[in-house]
Amino acid sequence: MFPLKSYEKAESVDHAIQLLQDNPEARPIAGGTDVLIRLRDGKTGYDHLVDIHQLEALRQIKTDEDGTLVIGSGVTFSMAMESELIREIIPILSTASETVGGPQVRNVATIGGNICNGVTSADSASPLMALNTVLQLEGPRGTRLVPIAEFYLGPGKVDIGQQEILVSFRIGEKDYKGYYGHYHKYAMRNAMDIATIGCAALCKIEANQLTDLRLAYGVAAPVPIRCTNTEQAVIGKPVNRDLIREIESLVEKDVNPRTSWRASKEFRLQIISELSNRVVTQVIEKAGGRIE
Amino acid sequence: MNKIITFTVNGKKRELNVDVRSSLLDVLREIVGMTGAKEGCGVGECGACSVLVDDLLVDSCIYMAVWADGKSIRTVEGECRDGKLSSVQKSYVEKGAVQCGFCTPGFVMASTAFKERFKDKTFTRDDIRREHAGNICRCTGYESIIEAVEQSMEED
Numbered sequence: 196m197f198p199l200k201s202y203e204k205a206e207s208v209d210h211a212i213q214l215l216q217d218n219p220e221a222r223p224i225a226g227g228t229d230v231l232i233r234l235r236d237g238k239t240g241y242d243h244l245v246d247i248h249q250l251e252a253l254r255q256i257k258t259d260e261d262g263t264l265v266i267g268s269g270v271t272f273s274m275a276m277e278s279e280l281i282r283e284i285i286p287i288l289s290t291a292s293e294t295v296g297g298p299q300v301r302n303v304a305t306i307g308g309n310i311c312n313g314v315t316s317a318d319s320a321s322p323l324m325a326l327n328t329v330l331q332l333e334g335p336r337g338t339r340l341v342p343i344a345e346f347y348l349g350p351g352k353v354d355i356g357q358q359e360i361l362v363s364f365r366i367g368e369k370d371y372k373g374y375y376g377h378y379h380k381y382a383m384r385n386a387m388d389i390a391t392i393g394c395a396a397l398c399k400i401e402a403n404q405l406t407d408l409r410l411a412y413g414v415a416a417p418v419p420i421r422c423t424n425t426e427q428a429v430i431g432k433p434v435n436r437d438l439i440r441e442i443e444s445l446v447e448k449d450v451n452p453r454t455s456w457r458a459s460k461e462f463r464l465q466i467i468s469e470l471s472n473r474v475v476t477q478v479i480e481k482a483g484g485r486i487e
Numbered sequence: 488m489n490k491i492i493t494f495t496v497n498g499k500k501r502e503l504n505v506d507v508r509s510s511l512l513d514v515l516r517e518i519v520g521m522t523g524a525k526e527g528c529g530v531g532e533c534g535a536c537s538v539l540v541d542d543l544l545v546d547s548c549i550y551m552a553v554w555a556d557g558k559s560i561r562t563v564e565g566e567c568r569d570g571k572l573s574s575v576q577k578s579y580v581e582k583g584a585v586q587c588g589f590c591t592p593g594f595v596m597a598s599t600a601f602k603e604r605f606k607d608k609t610f611t612r613d614d615i616r617r618e619h620a621g622n623i624c625r626c627t628g629y630e631s632i633i634e635a636v637e638q639s640m641e642e643d
C-alpha cells in the first residue's frame with residue numbers, strides 16, 4: 196500500500212488545477228515512476244495526490260499552424276519513440292527516450308514528469324534544452340510560457356507553482372528546421388541506469404561553416420545546462436579539427452560537475468570533454484559538414 | 488478511501504472495490520488471488536511484477552490499481568489456454584530458461600509483449616536484450632532466456 200492521505204482523480208486540466216487549489220498539500224501524479232517510489236520510500240510531500248495519469252489532453256503530439264511542435268507533458272517515452280512526427284522533426288528526442296530506464300518504465304513514465312522532478316540526469320532535459328523548448332504551464336491565473344533554461348531553479352527545484360500543471364512542450368520551427376542533433380548517454384549500464392553524463396548537441400552548417408551550435412549537458416552541473424560560452428565562441432567558424440579541439444577545451448569552463456558515488460568530478464570532466472568531441476563530430480557529419 | 492473499478496483480468500470481467508492506496512500488484516495478488524506476478528524489489532527495478540495493461544508491459548508494483556479501471560490486464564496465469572502452454576512458455580521450458588522461477592512470470596510477460604510487437608518484423612538479439620532490460624534474473628545468466636525468445640518467435 197502506498198501511504199496516501201488523499202487521492203483525487205482529475206477529469207481535465209482545469210479540474211486538476213481546481214483540485215490543487217482545494218488542497219494546498221496536493222501534488223500531481225502522472226506516470227508515477229518517481230512519485231510512487233518516493234512514496235514507498237516514505238519521503239514526505241507526496242501523500243496528497245491529484246491524478247493526471249493518461250489525461251487525454253496531455254497526450255498529444257502535433258504541429259501548430261505556425262510550425263511549432265507541441266508535445267503534451269503526459270506523452271510517455273514509448274510514445275515519443277514511436278511518434279513519426281518526433282522522429283521526423285526532432286529525432287534527438289526519440290534517441291534520448293530510448294535511453295530511459297527499461298521498457299516497463301518507458302511505457303508509463305512521462306516527459307513532463309522527467310522535467311518537473313527537476314533532476315539533472317533527466318534524459319529528456321538536455322535535448323529539450325538544446326531545442327530551446329518553451330514550457331506551457333496552466334494555473335488559476337492563466338497560462339505561463341517559460342523557456343526550459345529558466346524553468347530549472349536548482350537541484351530538484353523547478354519554476355512551477357503548487358496550483359500549476361505543466362501542459363506541453365513547445366518547440367518553434369526556427370529551433371528545429373535545418374538542425375541536426377544527437378544525444379549520447381554515458382552510463383555504467385546500457386539500460387536501467389541513470390546517466391553519469393548526458394550530452395545533447397544540435398548544429399546547423401552552411402558552406403562548411405558552423406552557423407549554429409547548441410550544446411547541452413545533464414549531470415554536468417546541479418541542473419541541466421547549456422554551454423553558452425562555448426557556443427558563442429565557436430559559432431561562425433569553419434568546420435575543421437581545430438574547431439572540435441577548441442570546443443573540447445572550452446567546454447570545461449561551462450560546466451560544474453560534482454563527485455558522487457557514481458563518479459568523481461575529475462572522471463565526469465573527462466567524459467564531458469570527450470563527449471563534446473564525439474557528439475559534436477557526429478552532428479556536424481549528420482549536417483553534411485566535412486571535418487578536415 | 489475506496490473506489491470501485493471494472494477491468495478484465497485474463498479475459499474475465501471483474502468489478503472490485505479497491506483501496507485507492509493499492510498497487511495493481513497488491514490487487515492482483517491479494518484480491519484477485521493471482522500470485523503469478525511477484526514482488527521482487529517493489530520499486531520498478533526487477534520486472535518480477537510485470538503484467539500487460541492493454542497489451543503494454545508495465546511494472547505492476549509501481550502502477551496504481553485505480554489506473555486499471557476500464558483496462559484489460561494479462562498475467563502469466565492467462566497465457567496457458569485449455570491446458571496448453573503459450574509458445575513463449577513452452578520455449579522457456581524447452582530451453583531450460585527457468586531455474587528458481589521467481590523472475591519467470593515477469594519474463595514470460597516481457598517475452599509475450601516482445602513476440603506480439605516483433606512478430607512480423609526483423610529483429611536482432613540486441614532487440615531481445617533491450618526489450619528485456621527491465622527484467623532481472625539471478626539464476627540463468629540470460630542466455631537460455633534469449634534462446635527461448637528466439638525459439639518462440641519461430642512458433643505460432
Ligand code: FES
Pocket residue numbers: 525526527528529530531532533534535536537546547548549
Ligand atoms: S517488483 Fe516490480 S519491478 Fe521489482
Ligand code: FES
Pocket residue numbers: 584585586587588589590591623624625626627
Ligand atoms: S530463474 Fe531464478 S531469478 Fe530467474
